[in-house]
Amino acid sequence: MARILAVDDSPSMRQMVSVTLMGAGHSVEQCGDGCEALTAAQREVFDLVVTDVNMPNMDGITLVKELRGLNSYKFVPLLILTTEATPERKNQGKQAGATGWLVKPFNPDKLLAVIAKVLS
């Protein structure tokens, strides 16, 4: 099972993502913004990162860019989970190096299926 970093400024969203992932046997660390997540990611290499986009201090797109700049995160799947769905924003995510773009509200089974796919 994977060690996953869940990043969202909303505590309830973080909790819903964590409940879903832990229910499938994954181990989850939660962070409230991009800065906090970057620090956590530098301390430990996670198997996967799921991040929101609009957050204080550092947004999710910048976080993805920063993570891709680290050697240890070159090939780690980075998923964006957000309410935003415009092609422009998706393209920004893709250019930053995100592995995929999921639109909230997420379906737990679907999220787990996507995670299984990107981890395989």
Place this chain on the structure above:
Amino acid sequence: MAHSSSKVPIAMIEETETATAVEAAALLVGLATQDTRQPIAELGNALERIHRAVTGMAAAQRDRSGRPTEQQQEMIRDLTVCIENLQFHDRLMQQLAFVRDLLSAILKHEPLDVAAYGAPRWEALMELIRRRAPLDSRFELFDLLLPAQARSEEGSCELFE
């Protein structure tokens, strides 16, 4: 003079009263947001405990008989529904925060940063709002006016490469 706002015609409301009303609305939105924080946190914690118990029971059952009972499967399905639908509270909080910021900007006569809502311009913001409007069943009229594609992004997933 104290009076019920429902009895005052709109035209009679003074500019200062409007400003007070906008300020009150901003405060009320902030208060409502704050009021739900703790109950939602408790709801989330309860859901987490239930989820842990149910998945634990289901796993134990699987060890004995190979698969979880019908009742356990039903509970897991219900938990999935809870997780999916509780996310609408998060969306509501985002929208209320934006309304609060909008009201504050009106009071201060400052331009509003619509980028904070994920839109680069007012037109883009209005388009976002129009696209979201049909999500609510009460806005059935929008369903007739807007393409169904607008809703198709919800819960969607796109893997790059």
